[in-house]
Every structure is written in structure tokens, then in C-alpha cells.
Amino acid sequence: MSQQNKQNIQGKTLSRRQLFKYLGIGVTAAVAPSLAMQTRAAALPHVIVVGGGFAGATAAKYLKMWGGLGVEVTLIEPNSGYVSPILSNLVLNGQKNIANLTFGYQNHQQTYGVNMMHAMVESIDKAAQSVTLSSGQTLNYDRLVLAPGIEFIAATGHDFDKVPHAWKAGVQTELLKSQLDAMGDGEHFVMTIPKAPYRCPPGPYERACVVADFLKNAKGFGSTQITVLDENADITVEAATFHAKFDEYGVRYIANAAVTAVDSDNRIVSYQVSGGATQTIAADVLNVIPNQKAGQIIFDAGLNSGNWAPVNPLTYESTLQEGIHVIGDSQGTGQPKAGHIGNSEAKVCADAVLRSLKGLAPDPAPKTNSACYSPVSRTEATWLTAVYEYNSGTGQMQPVSSASYPYASGPSSSNYSAMFSWAGNLFSDTFA
Secondary structure, three states: OOHHHHHHHHOOOOOHHHHHHHHOOOHHHHHOHHHHHHHOOOOOOEEEEEOOOHHHHHHHHHHHHHHHHHOEEEEEOOOOEEEOOOOOHHHHOOOOOHHHHEEEOHHHHHOOOOEEEOOOEEEEEOOOOEEEEOOOOEEEOOEEEEOOOEEEEOOEOOOOOOOOOOOOOOHHHHHHHHHHHOOOOOOEEEEEEOOOOOEOOOHHHHHHHHHHHHHHHHOOOOOOEEEEEEOOOOOOOOHHHHHHHHHHHOOEEEOOEEEEEEEOOOOEEEEEEOOOOEEEEEOOEEEEOOEEEEOHHHHHOOOOEOOEEOEEOOOOEEOOOOOEEEOHHHEOOOOOEOHHHHHHHHHHHHHHHHHHOOOOOOOOOOEEEEEEEEEOOOOOEEEEEEEEEEEOOOOEEEEOOOOOOOEOOOOEHHHHHHHHHHHHHHHHHHHO
16 A cells, blocks of 8 residues: 555545455455355454344444455354343233344354354453453454443342342243232232443333233233332433323332342342331332443453443443453443444444554544333333434543434334334344
8 A cells, every 4th residue: 555545544534435445345245244254364353252232243243244354253152042131021011022032143154254152251361362261262362342241239138030130131031920920919019220320221110111011901900019119319211201101000119219138038128218227128029120230251351440341432442451342231431221322332343443453543423322112011112212422522422412312202002113113123233
């Protein structure tokens, strides 16, 4: 490359098409890298992605789709399928099942040419730029992308096998469903909501509504009690909508209620309101959603500051370690923790990684977006959305100043129908 051309590249923001050209790949290879696998060079840059949820699976797909012949991508995920937390509350009322919400990684391998490895990462050697797997195998990387999701900060005595959180969809969701199915009229359902930030801001309030509708309307219970203990000062999103539904369903809502202990055998939760005296409440079905933190691998690798991983939101590269990026729920940018925005962060990260492999600067003005539909009954849903932009002055992402951040005026059946289109598009963009 001529010095003049090099200066031109360094002095301007490249479109992805221009980036593909500079990386030495055609557009065809960028969108159909399965063909590129046949002629992959022996010494390609290697990007390892750890975690196959919405953020990690999207990052691996787009790294290979955009990188084509120019990069080798390996996705490490211990499970053969990912169970989406999005729509999983509908398993509780029988409108969905876990099979409906489970997605595999066949397209990552067969369509895009991603190397798929089902294993656990036991350790990261930051100096050697390698990861060691549960099998004992060691893999070297040029760039490492971590998307481990969340871990829980469990209250004293909380046994997940007896008192489900159901905040990682799958077996836990089915356990909570079985307990709800066994409830009788006049019994008491109690759920707790963790201190923000936590995965999916409207999710707990959505769950309370779905469960209330299921017990009171689908099962026809007239004497069932429903109590929500929220560690936050108020409903964190769409407060007017959810308060109205709680009033409609007769949900008892207690704010500033921090869980201090759980008697899992007897389904009794201890809590304090605004730091006051400890109180207890007994339930026939108890759903405690614990406070949350970054995935354990973030702590093991020394990439955390407090409970989350600080990153540069231009690239999602750790501010504590070069060459390692953190996306999705574990990142500490202040953006929401949810599947849709994890998918959006993954694309910003993938673009930045591909640029970095050729010594190019990242996009100086990335934007991400978050949207979420929440069912509040078997026939109605609500929604909210936000767009974030990079503030070069603060070095952080912030809501776009000119946007109005719309949200639904209220639940409706049309929103309920649109919810499945929104979710289907996200599922497809991540896994298809």
C-alpha cells in the first residue's frame, strides 16, 4: 500500500464496504464466508468469542460475516443450545415452551464458517494471549471477546433448586412453572426484584403481570395473593403502565425492599424496607430474583471494577487489559443489560475488532439501540425503546439528545402481535 493511501485511510472514517476492501476481502466473501473457509490461510488473525448468548453469538456471526477470508473466529460455549430469556415469561402461562425458545449454533458453523467449541474456559493467560479450556486444550488469540452474561449475588439461604430465580431461562423457568401450576386458590405468590442494574429492566414487572393474569384470569382464582418486593425506590421503567396493571390485578407492591435472607425449605423471605427492621413474608410459591454481577470469568481474569467490567464503548475493549473486549450483560457502560442491546453492542465490537486487526481506528461515533416488548397478559403487551450515542467529552454512551425515547401509551393486543415479530427478527439476526 502506498504511503499516500495509508494516510488517506488513517485520516477518515471508513464505511464497512471500504473496510472490507482494505482488509482484502470482497463483499461476497463478507456475506458468505462459508466459501472462504475452503481457502483460509494458515496464519490468520484469530478472534475468540466466549459465550453464546445474544451478544456473543452475534459477535461471532458478524466477525466472520464481515471478516470473511481475513479472520478466523472461534465461538466457545459450553451448551449446544441457548435458551432465550426473551419471551421466557410466556412459558409460565403455557403460551411458550423451552423448545420454542432454544437456538443452536449450526448456522454459525455451516453458513458463516465459525469454529464452534462446546467447552468451558478454565482460565485466561493475558500475557500469552491464550485461553485454557475444560478439556485442557489451549487456544491462542489475537483478540478475545467475552460475553459471559450475568452471575447472581445470592442472599443467605437461597437454594435455587427450591426457590427458583428463573432469570436464566431453561430448567429454572420450568421449575417455577411447575410450582405455579400446582398452586391452589387462596395461596400466596411472592416475588422479589433486584437492585438495578440487572438483566432486562422491565422483565420482573412483566413477570409479575403475566403470573397475576395466569392465576387470576386463566386459572380463575379469586382469593390468590400476589406480593412484589422491589429493592428499587420505584418501578424502574414504564412505571405508570406497570402500576396500573398491578392495581388491576390486585398486586401488593412494596418498594425499597431489600432481601436479606431466604428460608428455602419453608419459602420465607426476610427483607428490610429502606434499611429498617427486618420483616418476613411466607409464600406458597416464592420467586427470588437475586442481585446480579458480571460473569465469573470477568472476576477470574481481573477485568472488573466493582460488579461490572469497565470498557471503552468505542470498541468494548477492557480499560484494564488490551486485546480483551467485554460485551453484553457484563459490560459496565451504563447501557441497559438486555438481549437487544447486547446484539447491538456486538456489532460495534465486531466492527472495531476487524479495524484493529489492520491498525485502523474505530468508528468515532457509534450508536446502539435497545427495544423491549413486555407481555402483561395472555393477549396484551407494552414496549419501550432508546437509542444511545457516544459522547466524546465524557467517553461514555448516552441517550441521543434529540430523541424522545418513545414508549407505548398502554398495553394493547396490537403490541402483543408486534412483540413476536420483534423477537423473531432478533432471534434471526443472532442465530440464523
